[in-house]
Amino acid sequence: MHDATPRFGFRLLAQDGAARTGEITTPRGVIRTPAFMPVGTAATVKALYPEQVKAAGADIVLANTYHLMLRPGPERIARLGGLHSFMRWEGPILTDSGGFQVMSLGKLRTLSEDGVKFQSHLDGSVHMLSPERAVEIQCLLGSDIQMQLDECLELPAEKAEMKRAMELSLRWAERSRTAFERMSAPGQALFAIVQGGVDPELRRQSAEALVAMDFPGYAVGGLAVGEGHEVMVRTLQGVVPFLPADKPHYLMGVGTPLDLIESVRRGIDMFDCVLPTRNGRHGLAYTWGGRVNLKNACHAEDLSPLDALSTCPAARDYSRAYLHHLVKSGELLGSMLLSWANIAFYQELMAAMRAAIADKRFDAWAEETKRKLAAAPDA
Numbered sequence: 001m002h003d004a005t006p007r008f009g010f011r012l013l014a015q016d017g018a019a020r021t022g023e024i025t026t027p028r029g030v031i032r033t034p035a036f037m038p039v040g041t042a043a044t045v046k047a048l049y050p051e052q053v054k055a056a057g058a059d060i061v062l063a064n065t066y067h068l069m070l071r072p073g074p075e076r077i078a079r080l081g082g083l084h085s086f087m088r089w090e091g092p093i094l095t096d097s098g099g100f101q102v103m104s105l106g107k108l109r110t111l112s113e114d115g116v117k118f119q120s121h122l123d124g125s126v127h128m129l130s131p132e133r134a135v136e137i138q139c140l141l142g143s144d145i146q147m148q149l150d151e152c153l154e155l156p157a158e159k160a161e162m163k164r165a166m167e168l169s170l171r172w173a174e175r176s177r178t179a180f181e182r183m184s185a186p187g188q189a190l191f192a193i194v195q196g197g198v199d200p201e202l203r204r205q206s207a208e209a210l211v212a213m214d215f216p217g218y219a220v221g222g223l224a225v226g227e228g229h230e231v232m233v234r235t236l237q238g239v240v241p242f243l244p245a246d247k248p249h250y251l252m253g254v255g256t257p258l259d260l261i262e263s264v265r266r267g268i269d270m271f272d273c274v275l276p277t278r279n280g281r282h283g284l285a286y287t288w289g290g291r292v293n294l295k296n297a298c299h300a301e302d303l304s305p306l307d308a309l310s311t312c313p314a315a316r317d318y319s320r321a322y323l324h325h326l327v328k329s330g331e332l333l334g335s336m337l338l339s340w341a342n343i344a345f346y347q348e349l350m351a352a353m354r355a356a357i358a359d360k361r362f363d364a365w366a367e368e369t370k371r372k373l374a375a376a377p378d379a
Contacts, residue, residue, distance in 0.1 A: 008144075008189040008216055010248050016362040018240065018267040021354045024217075024248055026092045026144045027187035028084070031059040033248065033269040034353050036260065036346045037094060039277065042067045043077075043087040046277045047332075047339040050089045056312065056340070057347030060091055060145075062272045065098035065137050069127070070120050074140035082142035094272070095143035097134045097176075097193075100152045100221075100253070113168070115149065131175040135190070139183040146184075147219065148176035150193040155227045162197035166206050169195045173210055191217040191250060198231055200238040207242035218243045219250040220268070224259070233262050240267040257286060257349055257373055261366050264353050276342035281335040283327040286345040287315065290375045294338065299324040312344030 009025040024031040038045045038053055041064040045053050053061060063083060068074060080086050083093055102109055102116045109118035115130030131149040138146040150169035153162060173192050180190040192215040196202030210218060220239060223232045236251070243249050250270035251263050260271055276286065283295045287307035292299075294306075302320040310316045314337040326334030349369075356365035 005186040008187055010217070010246065012246070014358045014360075016357045016360045017265065019264050019353070019357045019362045020267060020269060021357040022248075022269065024092075024269075026189075028090065028092045028144055029059060031092055031270075032350075032354060034260075034264045034350050034357075035059060035270050036350045037062045037270065037272040038343050038346075039064075039272055039274045040087065040089070040093075041274075042071070043083060045339075045343070047281065047336045048277070048343065050087065052340055053089075053343060054091065056344040057351060058091075058343070060094060061089055062094045062096065063087075063141065063143065064101065065095050065134060065141070065147075066101035066129075068095075068141060069098060069129075069137050070122055074137040078140040078142070084142060092144040093141075094145040095138045095141055095147065096252070097147040097149040098129055098137070099134070099147075099149050102129055103152045103154075111151065113171070115172075131172040132179040135176050135179040136183055139180075139185070139188070142185070144188055145217065146180065146188065146190045148173045148190060148192055150195055150221055152195070152222050152225065153197060155197060155222070155225050157197055159197075159199055159202070162195075162199055162202055166195040166197075166202050169193065170206065170209050173213060173215075177213060177215070189216040191215060191219050191248075193219045193221040193252070194239055194243070195222050196239075197222060198227055198235050200235070203235065203239040204242055207239055211242070211244055215247070217248040217250060219252050219270075221252045223251065224253045224255055224273075229256075229259060229262075232259070233266065236263055236266045236268065243267075257346075258370065260346075260349060261353070261370060264357075265362065265366060276346050277339045280337075280339035280342045283334070283338065285315070285323075285338050286342050288345075288348075288372060290373050292320070294320065294323045294327045294334075296324075306341055307345070310341065310344060311348065312341050314338070315341035315344065 006027045012022040022033045040061045134149040149172050151165040192210040194206045196206045248269045251268045285292045288309045299320040307315040356362045
């Protein structure tokens with residue numbers, strides 16, 4: 001009998017140097033790449049309606065396995081019809097494995113070959129997150145793209161420690177894949193995560209071992225954890241050539257507009273980061289003229305819009321003076337408008353990159369855009 005469920009797939013549409021534009025196909029829709037995924041940690045992109053996220057241009061959002069496993073719980077979300085209907089997002093959803101959050105708990109967790117035992121930051125209850133349980137949770141949530149459980153180290157770290165964590169992550173990748181084959185629904189995909197810190201040889205070993213396991217997509221994890229922009233870019237330059245050209249490349253937890261541009265230049269297709277919404281809640285806006293700090297007094301009587309070039313009503317239709325007032329007053333509307341404006345800017349940035357790659361002018365576009373974005377830092 002013919003299975004009508006669309007398969008997960010990826011196709012390249014154009015390349016300019018290492019920069020690529022393409023499409024990821026999922027049963028819930030197509031993701032245009034390079035893609036930026038707004039972070040919906042607890043089944044919500046903070047301070048935004050789902051309709052605003054979609055209208056801003058996002059094809060996919062990210063949700064967090066760790067937070068959802070603790071509250072309201074994956075079994076409850078499954079009983080309620082799955083994550084998509086629960087949060088009223090009809091498009092694709094990527095869930096991380098929960099590993100990064102668990103590793104950041106420090107003394108509240110204990111690592112072993114089996115997985116990570118940890119105490120909830122909410123009530124102190126004890127939980128075990130194994131590769132199999134991480135996949136089970138993501139399958140209960142019903143996410144379209146799922147991530148293997150890995151160990152993410154804080155950098156800098158000793159080479160022996162980076163090697164140990166990388167090799168453990170490889171063993172967990174194999175276990176995650178076996179569990180996924182048993183539990184997943186048609187059209188879902190499990191991505192592997194390349195680890196190895198900032199050591200080129202460890203990164204190569206990790207990539208080659210994971211490619212041999214034949215995952216439908218590959219993430220670069222363990223960056224944006226304190227190593228700095230230049231080191232991150234150098235690490236990417238060393239690892240992306242070892243990833244399959246016909247599979248999506250995902251850089252986890254990154255980043256600033258500069259990070260995105262330089263990572264796309266080196267062959268990355270997917271990103272997620274809390275910066276646009278987190279900074280929006282703290283009065284910092286991203287515009288085509290650079291970052292704008294709405295807390296600054298220079299905006300108090302400025303009737304010009306945040307960004308006249310933006311397609312987003314939050315950036316285009318409200319004065320800087322009003323946004324300054326909202327931020328200084330601690331009004332919720334300030335967080336809502338600036339988060340909306342920032343998510344829209346990030347989507348406009350990705351759309352501009354896709355167009356520049358298609359037109360074979362990415363390098364020229366990148367240099368001009370970087371110059372503009374640096375023009376008025378934190379004005």
